[in-house]
Amino acid sequence: xxxxxxxxxxxxxxxxxxxxxxxxxxxxxxxxxxxxxxxxxxxxxxxxxxxxxxxxxxxxxxxxxxxxxxxxxxxxxxxxxxxxxxxxxxxxxxxxxxxxxxxxxxxxxxxxxxxxxxxxxxxxxxxxxxxxxxxxxxxxxxxxxxxxxxxxxxxxxxxxxxxxxxxxxxxxxxxxxxxxxxxxxxxxxxxxxxxxxxxxxxxxxxxxxxxxxxxxxxxxxxxxxxxxxxxxxxxxxxxxxxxxxxxxxxxxxxxxxxxxxxxxxxxxxxxxxxxxxxxxxxxxxxxxxxxxxx
Amino acid sequence: xxxxxxxxxxxxxxxxxxxxxxxxxxxxxxxxxxxxxxxxxxxxxxxxxxxxxxxxxxxxxxxxxxxxxxxxxxxxxxxxxxxxxxxxxxxxxxxxxxxxxxxxxxxxxxxxxxxxxxxxxxxxxxxxxxxxxxxxxxxxxxxxxxxxxxxxxxxxxxxxxxxxxxxxxxxxxxxxxxxxxxxxxxxxxxxxxxxxxxxxxxxxxxxxxxxxxxxxxxxxxxxxxxxxxxxxxxxxxxxxxxxxx
Amino acid sequence: xxxxxxxxxxxxxxxxxxxxxxxxxxxxxxxxxxxxxxxxxxxxxxxxxxxxxxxxxxxxxxxxxxxxxxxxxxxxxxxxxxxxxxxxxxxxxxxxxxxxxxxxxxxxxxxxxxxxxxxxxxxxxxxxxxxxxxxxxxxxxxxxxxxxxxxxxxxxxxxxxxxxxxxxxxxxxxxxxxxxxxxxxxxxxxxxxxxxxxxxxxxxxxxxxxxxxxxxxxxxxxxxxxxxxxxxxxxxxxxxxxxxxxxxxxxxxxxxxxxxxxxxxxxxxxxxxxxxxxxxxxx
Numbered sequence: 001x002x003x004x005x006x007x008x009x010x011x012x013x014x015x016x017x018x019x020x021x022x023x024x025x026x027x028x029x030x031x032x033x034x035x036x037x038x039x040x041x042x043x044x045x046x047x048x049x050x051x052x053x054x055x056x057x058x059x060x061x062x063x064x065x066x067x068x069x070x071x072x073x074x075x076x077x078x079x080x081x082x083x084x085x086x087x088x089x090x091x092x093x094x095x096x097x098x099x100x101x102x103x104x105x106x107x108x109x110x111x112x113x114x115x116x117x118x119x120x121x122x123x124x125x126x127x128x129x130x131x132x133x134x135x136x137x138x139x140x141x142x143x144x145x146x147x148x149x150x151x152x153x154x155x156x157x158x159x160x161x162x163x164x165x166x167x168x169x170x171x172x173x174x175x176x177x178x179x180x181x182x183x184x185x186x187x188x189x190x191x192x193x194x195x196x197x198x199x200x201x202x203x204x205x206x207x208x209x210x211x212x213x214x215x216x217x218x219x220x221x222x223x224x225x226x227x228x229x230x231x232x233x234x235x236x237x238x239x240x241x242x243x244x245x246x247x248x249x250x251x252x253x254x255x256x257x258x259x260x261x262x263x264x265x266x267x268x269x270x271x272x273x274x275x276x277x278x279x280x281x282x283x284x285x286x287x288x289x290x291x292x293x294x
Numbered sequence: 295x296x297x298x299x300x301x302x303x304x305x306x307x308x309x310x311x312x313x314x315x316x317x318x319x320x321x322x323x324x325x326x327x328x329x330x331x332x333x334x335x336x337x338x339x340x341x342x343x344x345x346x347x348x349x350x351x352x353x354x355x356x357x358x359x360x361x362x363x364x365x366x367x368x369x370x371x372x373x374x375x376x377x378x379x380x381x382x383x384x385x386x387x388x389x390x391x392x393x394x395x396x397x398x399x400x401x402x403x404x405x406x407x408x409x410x411x412x413x414x415x416x417x418x419x420x421x422x423x424x425x426x427x428x429x430x431x432x433x434x435x436x437x438x439x440x441x442x443x444x445x446x447x448x449x450x451x452x453x454x455x456x457x458x459x460x461x462x463x464x465x466x467x468x469x470x471x472x473x474x475x476x477x478x479x480x481x482x483x484x485x486x487x488x489x490x491x492x493x494x495x496x497x498x499x500x501x502x503x504x505x506x507x508x509x510x511x512x513x514x515x516x517x518x519x520x521x522x523x524x525x526x527x528x529x530x531x532x533x534x535x536x537x538x539x
Numbered sequence: 540x541x542x543x544x545x546x547x548x549x550x551x552x553x554x555x556x557x558x559x560x561x562x563x564x565x566x567x568x569x570x571x572x573x574x575x576x577x578x579x580x581x582x583x584x585x586x587x588x589x590x591x592x593x594x595x596x597x598x599x600x601x602x603x604x605x606x607x608x609x610x611x612x613x614x615x616x617x618x619x620x621x622x623x624x625x626x627x628x629x630x631x632x633x634x635x636x637x638x639x640x641x642x643x644x645x646x647x648x649x650x651x652x653x654x655x656x657x658x659x660x661x662x663x664x665x666x667x668x669x670x671x672x673x674x675x676x677x678x679x680x681x682x683x684x685x686x687x688x689x690x691x692x693x694x695x696x697x698x699x700x701x702x703x704x705x706x707x708x709x710x711x712x713x714x715x716x717x718x719x720x721x722x723x724x725x726x727x728x729x730x731x732x733x734x735x736x737x738x739x740x741x742x743x744x745x746x747x748x749x750x751x752x753x754x755x756x757x758x759x760x761x762x763x764x765x766x767x768x769x770x771x772x773x774x775x776x777x778x779x780x781x782x783x784x785x786x787x788x789x790x791x792x793x794x795x796x797x798x799x800x801x802x803x804x805x806x807x808x809x810x811x812x813x814x815x816x817x818x819x820x821x822x
Contacts (some may be wrong), residue, residue, distance in 0.1 A: 036634055039626055039634070043630045043642070047627070053671075054660035057660045100570075103561075103565040103566050106567050110558075123574075126574060127749070128806050129756060130776050132779050136581065136791055136792070136795050137795075139581040139788075141577045146580060175713065196778045207556065208558070210691070222742070226647075229647075233652060235653060236756070236776060239758070239759070253653040256655045269660075272655075275653045279648065279651035284648060286644075287644040
């Protein structure tokens with residue numbers, strides 16, 4: 001080996017405080033394991049108290065007075081009607097927001113134009129607004145005192161305190177959900193494939209169906225599931241705009257409220273248990289799609 | 295020998311990253327771990343640093359078996375491939391980090407940081423953030439940060455990989471000069487034979503988890519001991535580089 | 540229409556993908572009809588109030604206490620969620636343990652469970668006779684029908700925000716930062732607070748902001764547990780509804796306008812802070 005003159009006493013080396021220390025400590029000390037199990041323990045306790053226990057409360061209380069009472073509450077005419085309205089509002093919101101989500105994310109990810117950022121911010125507005133304020137907005141638009149109130153009255157169209165209002169309110173609060181899931185995926189995919197297809201003469205629909213859609217199908221399904229979950233459970237906005245007409249403008253969550261406020265606790269929990277089952281099914285579907293997406 | 299690897303084995307999920315690896319590096323030496331990607335060279339470096347644990351075999355530093363010693367106690371400075379500078383700290387704070395951890399006094403830390411900033415010729419840039427630096431400047435900061443606690447051994451993982459080809463050569467010369475000036479035993483990982491031949495005193499050639507040959511650049515170039523080394527080394531290019539040293 | 544727009548040039552060159560006009564048209568139409576026009580109605584309606592009337596409404600004792608209750612409870616709930624959300628994200632990303640998949644899948648429960656159901660369930664659980672409320676009751680602590688209860692309900696609805704904001708960032712975080720700190724002799728705790736936490740901070744802040752905004756606006760899960768005692772446990776959204784029930788539309792609008800401004804300011808603040816933090820990441 002070629003000998004090299006080296007000066008080991010350069011000032012920069014210093015006194016060698018960080019020389020190898022003659023202590024033997026295990027690389028992964030047991031203290032790290034204690035921290036690990038403590039953190040896991042605290043987190044699991046938190047999840048149990050905050051998420052699992054409320055579910056157990058619903059089921060236990062729903063079945064408290066026996067199976068007959070439970071069945072009666074669930075099969076009640078108003079419960080069925082409320083369930084139907086909830087499903088109608090959910091399906092409408094999912095349909096409308098899917099159409100919007102597809103067009104808006106296609107627009108924002110495949111084209112460059114001024115104001116893209118502003119548009120994306122506007123779409124997110126419903127996330128940061130109280131659902132109660134959203135409900136109020138519809139009353140101030142379509143209600144008797146709203147600026148469209150007279151017009152609607154003259155044409156005998158009823159939106160506020162009627163089914164259309166409930167659907168509109170549900171759409172509002174769930175508006176960004178599908179877009180939010182689709183946009184990042186479409187944006188990450190870029191637009192090269194679409195441009196190539198366009199240059200080969202494919203029309204817009206063909207490009208979407210053959211090129212874009214295969215990339216986004218799981219994200220789309222995921223967005224739809226989240227949107228459905230939120231739509232099904234919406235309370236604040238719907239509560240403002242429904243007028244609480246039993247059998248007409250009552251969604252399932254509103255029906256739960258009425259039963260609870262009338263001190264029909266067992267019935268309220270029985271109807272709630274239907275919603276709990278739906279929520280758990282949605283969670284399972286969500287996790288399945290998440291697993292498929294990977 | 296300052297660093298010695300004795301019969302090191304390491305597997306990741308059935309993949310043999312190190313296969314009975316043995317070699318030594320003399321005190322004050324600048325050694326290169328050279329090999330194609332996936333040859334296990336970074337794994338060796340990480341085991342010396344205590345970032346990975348060998349399945350079997352002994353790692354000796356300064357004649358002490360360090361297998362069960364945490365990396366931070368081994369007297370090692372480590373320069374990461376992408377430098378891993380703390381993005382939310384200034385250059386000075388990055389360099390001071392290892393000293394703050396040791397609970398040094400404020401003046402002591404300041405003096406040491408100033409000294410190191412001067413060493414890397416970045417006196418004016420102590421209050422900058424990593425995102426405001428060029429690739430070469432980042433490397434210099436990473437170098438200073440690793441040196442701050444006065445380590446006895448410096449490990450560098452692909453120190454030039456994140457640098458533009460244009461300035462890479464210049465930095466190579468700078469880093470070599472700096473290491474010689476500081477006089478610290480150093481081992482660096484590279485896949486670029488030109489880099490290894492130009493900078494290192496000792497070259498350790500790895501392939502598929504095995505050490506193929508250990509020697510000076512001249513020895514490797516003139517007397518390749520295995521078919522792999524003979525095949526891997528571009529002799530004409532290496533001769534020119536060694537001649538230019 | 541489409542033909543014309545395809546020819547429009549921009550900095551990325553010619554628009555070759557068809558469908559720009561259609562997408563733009565539909566996006567704008569739906570956004571305006573479903574979101575913007577109803578929101579504008581609030582401003583139109585508010586503009587019919589004189590400034591003095593507006594100030595009188597929002598400075599009345601009941602309304603001010605409503606804002607205070609909503610904001611303070613939502614703030615503490617978001618803060619608690621930030622702590623537990625960070626811990627949960629850490630545990631779910633860095634550790635392996637039995638039941639991890641299940642725990643991870645449960646995080647979105649507050650999204651999927653209707654808020655009214657959560658509301659009555661939490662009320663039952665934490666009332667004097669409830670499973671947990673009775674335990675605290677013995678210690679003289681009332682949870683349901685107090686601000687603690689409101690905060691608890693807001694924690695429930697806010698859980699997914701922080702976890703889901705921090706989790707992906709932590710998954711992508713380069714382990715080299717921690718290794719570098721470790722090599723320099725830092726302990727695990729010191730490394731976490733000095734090196735890891737700053738990296739997670741923008742995401743943590745975003746999650747905090749979303750949880751905070753959600754808490755301020757939350758109605759369904761809170762009304763049941765709040766008890767709605769005037770000046771004590773009435774939240775701002777509840778005041779809007781009670782004004783509406785009294786046909787005091789102007790008052791309701793004024794309260795709503797302030798809530799709207801608060802949410803916009805909150806989003807603006809968090810966005811600018813994130814843009815500022817983004818600079819450090821560089822390229």
